[in-house]
Amino acid sequence: MVDRLLSGPTGHRRVLVATLRLQELHRLDTDTDSDRLTDETRRRVLAAVTTRIDLKRRFTPDELTRAHSLDADPRIAEALTRTDEYGLPEYLAAGPQLLDRWRNGTAPGTTPRGAALVTAAIECRRAGYSSPLPRALLEELHTDFLEPRSRPEDLDQAWTWATTPWRDTTALLEPVDDTHVTVFDYLVDHTQRTTPPGSPPSEKLILTALNHAPARDCAMLGGNATDTGRYQLAYTAYSRALTLYVDPDDPNTLSSRNNLANALDKMGRYNEAEVEHRIVLETRTRVLGPEHPGTLTSRNNLAQALAEMGRYDEAEAENRAVLEAFTRVLGPEHPYTLTSRNNLVIALIELGRFSEAEAEL
Numbered sequence: 001m002v003d004r005l006l007s008g009p010t011g012h013r014r015v016l017v018a019t020l021r022l023q024e025l026h027r028l029d030t031d032t033d034s035d036r037l038t039d040e041t042r043r044r045v046l047a048a049v050t051t052r053i054d055l056k057r058r059f060t061p062d063e064l065t066r067a068h069s070l071d072a073d074p075r076i077a078e079a080l081t082r083t084d085e086y087g088l089p090e091y092l093a094a095g096p097q098l099l100d101r102w103r104n105g106t107a108p109g110t111t112p113r114g115a116a117l118v119t120a121a122i123e124c125r126r127a128g129y130s131s132p133l134p135r136a137l138l139e140e141l142h143t144d145f146l147e148p149r150s151r152p153e154d155l156d157q158a159w160t161w162a163t164t165p166w167r168d169t170t171a172l173l174e175p176v177d178d179t180h181v182t183v184f185d186y187l188v189d190h191t192q193r194t195t196p197p198g199s200p201p202s203e204k205l206i207l208t209a210l211n212h213a214p215a216r217d218c219a220m221l222g223g224n225a226t227d228t229g230r231y232q233l234a235y236t237a238y239s240r241a242l243t244l245y246v247d248p249d250d251p252n253t254l255s256s257r258n259n260l261a262n263a264l265d266k267m268g269r270y271n272e273a274e275v276e277h278r279i280v281l282e283t284r285t286r287v288l289g290p291e292h293p294g295t296l297t298s299r300n301n302l303a304q305a306l307a308e309m310g311r312y313d314e315a316e317a318e319n320r321a322v323l324e325a326f327t328r329v330l331g332p333e334h335p336y337t338l339t340s341r342n343n344l345v346i347a348l349i350e351l352g353r354f355s356e357a358e359a360e361l
């Protein structure tokens with residue numbers, strides 16, 4: 001999409017503006033377990049950024065001084081009294097107020113069912129479900145987040161409370177249409193920052209979400225399950241994505257199939273992984289060409305599966321072919337080339353050819 005937007009008649013200036021939360025940027029920068037074709041696409045999109053502006057939560061002293069010149073607006077005046085505690089923009093956007101509204105809603109006698117709907121939405125986003133969320137999904141999940149003896153309000157009241165804008169600004173859950181909502185990003189960001197490591201969304205939540213999610217979100221749910229070492233859950237998510245993608249040659253289909261094969265590798269199901277890797281390799285060879293980085297990545301993944309099964313002679317042959325192609329296509333010092341060379345070393349060590357392995361190292 002970026003390529004399409006930036007290409008066109010010369011003489012026209014095009015400016016693309018995009019936002020990305022820092023937690024998501026960190027995840028993209030550190031994700032090393034996804035399909036390398038996806039990695040390459042992601043790298044190209046991020047590399048297209050010519051100007052990066054980090055938006056801090058708190059204003060600088062100069063920014064606060066300029067804001068004081070606008071304090072005739074009572075909203076800005078009120079926000080300026082809270083800058084020791086919050087950033088002015090987040091206060092104007094009602095972030096802290098809605099965070100308190102969500103937290104306070106869990107107390108018995110208030111709106112615990114509405115708060116539980118919001119919690120379910122936040123957990124779906126944390127799990128990787130980035131599209132608008134079906135109301136039916138949140139209704140199915142929210143009871144897991146109700147405190148015992150909370151005396152919840154009825155469902156209609158809960159939805160009204162959760163979707164009503166606070167002071168005409170933002171709602172906890174913003175309706176997209178009659179059947180879908182989005183959750184206020186500030187709540188997701190806060191939850192990601194304050195949740196201890198090792199506390200991912202539950203397996204039950206992810207399995208339920210898979211029954212409602214479109215293909216792209218199933219793949220995202222699989223990626224997040226992989227990040228937390230839950231490979232059987234990742235396999236289930238990628239399998240679901242593959243049933244929803246229509247075109248077997250589509251890059252998204254192939255990425256999901258490749259990641260499904262990687263999940264099989266992680267679970268030690270190497271024979272099944274080999275079958276999947278060969279299917280992806282054959283399709284990418286036909287669709288992308290034999291020397292496309294995505295095709296070579298598939299060939300490298302196949303070599304790894306062969307090595308895992310102890311078929312080191314075959315793995316060596318594949319690794320040498322991939323190394324030669326990466327060297328020619330991308331150059332001898334490209335990270336993919338060096339990774340391929342390292343994989344060849346592993347095969348040589350397993351074959352007992354230590355002098356050759358030393359030379360490669």
